[in-house]
Amino acid sequence: MFRAISRRFLNTPMNFKKNPTTDFQPVGELSQRQAEKQVRALREGINYHDLRYYVQDDPEIADSVYDRLFQRLQDLENAFPDLKAPDSPTQRVGAEPVPTLEKVEHRAPLQSLQATLEATAVQRFMKNAREKAGKNTINFVVEPKFDGLSVEVVYDSGRFRYGATRGNGNTGEDISHNLKTIRTLPLTLQHRNKAPDTLSVRGEVFIPKQGFTTLNRQRVEYGEEPFANPRNAAAGLMRQYQSRRVAGKPLCIIFYEILAMDEEMPATHQQVLTQLGDWGLKTSPLNKTATTFKDVEHFHRRLNEERDDLDFEIDGIVIKVDDHALRDTLGSRNRSPRWAQAWKFEPRHEITKIQDITVQVGRTGILTPVALLQPVDVGGVTVSRATLHNEHEVHEKDVRVGDYVRVIRAGDVIPEVEERIKKPGRKRCAPFKMPHRCPVCSAKVARDGAYHVCTAGLSCEAQLSGRIKHYASRNAMDIDHLGEKAAEQLVTRELVADIADLYTLKEEDLRQLQGFAERSAAQLRNAIHAAKNPRLDHFLYALGIPHVGRRAAQLLAGEFRTLKRLAHAPLKKIEGISGIGSETASATKNFFADKRNRDVLERLRKMGIHVQPMPKKHGSLSME
Structure with a gap:
């Protein structure tokens, strides 16, 4: 058989x-x-x-x-x-982390482009090229100017060898481990038996708009600051030390130049683009040839009109001399070639399109609708998100996905949607509705006045980094060295799933955190374990119960004196405390009634947390 x-x-x-x-x-x-x-x-x-x-x-x-x-x-x-x-x-699924990003010298300089917003500068560029050629008509290639991260990619005998960032143009950082995760980057060239022994090509790493919106939706839901624009997102991902954090992200790469090869270079740029495609290196389908300024102007105007509907960000077009011999004649300036010119679009100001409306889960579980925008310049700052405050405001302003809106920076700091810009004849999406389940942990969402709240409490991951920071703050558990950045890293590196996990951390876990060496990791671990005997009022405040601030925590602790008595207290008893309102009383009762919260509290007890009872009342309570 x-x-x-x-x-x-x-x-x-x-x-x-x-x-x-x-x-x-x-x-x-x-x-x-x-x-x-x-x-x-x-x-x-x-x-x-x-x-x-x-x-x-x-x-x-x-x-x-x-x-x-x-x-x-x-x-x-x-x-x-x-x-x-x-x-x-x-x-492509991700390799072992690299200890550092090594420096790499480029095979050929990665020059920047001279850019303009003026049509007259483009006309001068084209006229100068024709004069140098001694011809009335020459060919140009016009391409979209992708707003991404410029990289060099090197192949040996048709196999991917390494890739690097542009850096200063002559030297970049080796990001091979992250580039290999990009599906549009071939690790082996098509027809590699016909490929040169050594090939260096230039491309642009970018994130499509839909992928960018998805990334930012995830960050906003988890209470993290979203990326300002797709370029920042691509650059940030490419410079990660751990490729497992990059694998699966919506990254793409487009190629547009051969930098160096150990065979004769094609005679024209059109031939370069064809050859790149034959090797399986993706080029832009929007590339066109042009001979007159009218051709170039039409291409510029058309892409400017269509840019909102494209699935990737472009900030202009690039005009290149097609003939390579003429390129050699034209030469280069100190940092940019004379044979290419970028014609940028006017930046978007204040009015932009809502790509999506998502929901951010805050530290106390309050759900806030957030508009994810096509990046727009507002007062000199690139904005990609704006708060919508609550469901009532969304309906009051009648904003929906796909609408064009005016964005302002409230108090010159926080971006918010001011109004919808009506576009007659444009079909609109359905009105926004708040979710019935938390978008992060799927727990039930409860209505609390004008707000919607995730009921999962301590077990909701989205609330976790904020809760950890709050838990460690001076008026709570008072844990030194555990600030916002450390808390975020503990969550993103999946070292902590709830506050009880803080007490399971080892020094080698903490050394993984950026900015932590052997000594600082030991200091943080010692500080965590030193905070195991909190007074009841400090512990209640540390738990981050909705509506329970420092004063309410002291009032509750002073009345019930022990955690056990408070946890089992009836709602009427809590409401009867002078200074405790009905909202605070309900939030406290609901917190201790939730099984997930009780599970976390039991884990804390098993980790050695001994909440100290409050001393008997003697006069008024101090805020300290």
């Missing part, structure tokens, strides 16, 4: 491009030779389907089939570790 199966699979053509089979022989029954043959064929097939899906936008197989091919390759590489290779598609 085994021999029959082995023979059948040996005789099966190893081609996973057209109508690929997923009827695989068990991995344990494969010889080294069979596994090697199948791994090679799977990589070739997966690379082909990556090209069809991510570069050519024309997939040939269902996602489920692709997933099975990918899983099979992972299984084979795990079973036969010596078959793993740096250019395997499985390497």
Whole structure:
């Protein structure tokens, strides 16, 4: 039986491009030779389907089939570790963290572009190029100016070797580990047997608008500051030390120049773009040729009109001389070529489009609707989000996803939507509704006056970093060295899932935090464990119960004296305390009634937290 199966699979053509089979022989029954043959064929097939899906936008197989091919390759590489290779598609999922971003010298300078907002400057540029050529008519190539992160990518014998940021133009930072996670970047060139031994190309890493909106929605829901614009987001992700934090993010890359190669360069830029496409390096489908200023002006005007509807941010167009010999004649300035000119669009001011309306969960669980905007300049600051305060305000201003709105900076600081700009004839989306479940933890959302509140309390991850910071503050548990940045990192690195996890942290965990070395990690761990005997009023304030500030915490602690008595107190008893309103009483009762909160409190007890009873009342309570 085994021999029959082995023979059948040996005789099966190893081609996973057209109508690929997923009827695989068990991995344990494969010889080294069979596994090697199948791994090679799977990589070739997966690379082909990556090209069809991510570069050519024309997939040939269902996602489920692709997933099975990918899983099979992972299984084979795990079973036969010596078959793993740096250019395997499985390497996109994220490698081990790098200790630092090493400096890399570029194969050729990555120059910046001279930019203008004036049509007359573009006319002068084109006239100068024609005069240098000694011709009345020459060819230009016009391209969208992507607002992303410029990078150099180097291939050796058709295989990805490394990639680097632009840096100062001559030297950049090696970001190979993060670039490899981008699906539109081929790790092996198409027709690599025809590729030059060494090839250096220039591209732009960017995040599509929809992906940017999704990223910012996630950050806002978790109470984090959103990225100002897609370029900042792309740059921030590319400079991460841990590629696992980058893998799966909606990053793309577009290529537009050959910087260097050990073969003769194509004669024209149009030929360069064609050659890049043949290698499987994605180029912009919007690229056009032009001969007159009228052609260029039309391209500029059309893209400016369409930019809001494109799925990526552009801030202008780039006009390039097509002929490479003429480029050599024109030469370069100190930092920019004379054969290319950027014609930028006027920046958006104050009026912009709502890409999405999401909900931010604050430290106390209050849900706040937030408008995610196409980045817009407001008083010299790029704004990509604006608060809508509460559901009533959203309905009062009648703003919806897809609407154009005027944005102001309230008090010259906090961006907010001032009004909707009516666009007659434009079909509008459905009105916004607050969710019935927390967008982060799925707990039930309760109405509290004008606000909506997540009922999960201490177990809601979105509230966690703010709660940790509050828990550690001077008037609460008074834990030194545990500030906002440390709290955020503890959550984002998944070291802490609730406040009880603080007491399980080891020094090696804390050394992972940016800015923490051996000594500071030890200091923080010691400070956490030193805060195990809080007085009841400080502990109540530290828990961050809605409406329970320092004064209310002291009143509650003074009346009930122990945590157990307060936790089991009836609502009427709490409401009867002078100075405690009905909202505070209800919030306190609901907090202790929630099983998730009780579970966290029990874990804290098991970690050694001994809440000290309040002393008997002697006169009025002090705020200290």
